[in-house]
Amino acid sequence: MKTHINLLHSEFKPKFELVCGANLMGVIFLVSLLCVVAYSCLVYMQGNVDALVAEKKANIESQQERLQALTETLTSRKADASLEVKLANLMTQSQEKSRLLANVKQLSSLQQRSFSNMFDDLSKAHATDLWLENFTISPGALSFNGKLETPNALPKWIDKLSNTEFFKGQKFDLARVMREEDGLNFELISTPAKAAEDAATQNTGEAVYE
Structure with a gap:
C-alpha cells in the first residue's frame, strides 16, 4: 500500500535555464565591469604616454631655444681684429x-751629390762637337749653356749625360738651339717655374761655372 502520493508531475519540475533574466543581468554586469577595468587601464596607460610625450616635447623645445640663443650669440659676435x-x-x-x-x-x-762626381761625369760625357761655356747647379735649378758644331750633337750629348751616375734620370724642361753670328749656341734648363723665381730673388745655394 502506497503511503506517498507524488502530486508534482515531471513537466512541472523546476529546470535550470542557461539563458534567463537573472543570468543575463549577471553576464551584463560582469562584461560591464571588465569593460570599465579595461578602459581604466587604457586611460591610465594613455596618460603615462601623454606625460612622456609632453616631457620629451618640453626637452626638445628647451634645446631648440638654447640652440637658437647660442646661434644668435655667435651671429652677433664681432671678430677680434x-x-x-x-x-x-x-x-x-x-x-x-x-x-x-x-x-x-x-x-x-x-x-x-758630390761636385767631384759631377765633374767626373761631365768629362765622361765629353763630345768633340759640343763644348760648355757655363753651367749652373742649384737645389732647384740646373742649366747648361754652350756651343755646337752640328744640331744633332746636343741630343747625343744628353744621352751620354743621362748614362752617368750624377745626372742619371735628369730631365730638362727646356732645350733650345740658337744660330748666332758666332755659330750654334744651345741652352738646357731644368728649373720649375717657382724654383726659378726663388733662385732669381734669393740666389741661395747656387753654384755657377763659366
Missing part, C-alpha cells in the same frame, strides 16, 4: 717655415 692679425702672422710664418724646410731638403739632396 687683433686675433685676426695674429692668425694671419702665424699663417705667414707657417708658409715661410714650409718653404725654408723645402729649401733645406733640396740643399741636403744637392749635398749628397
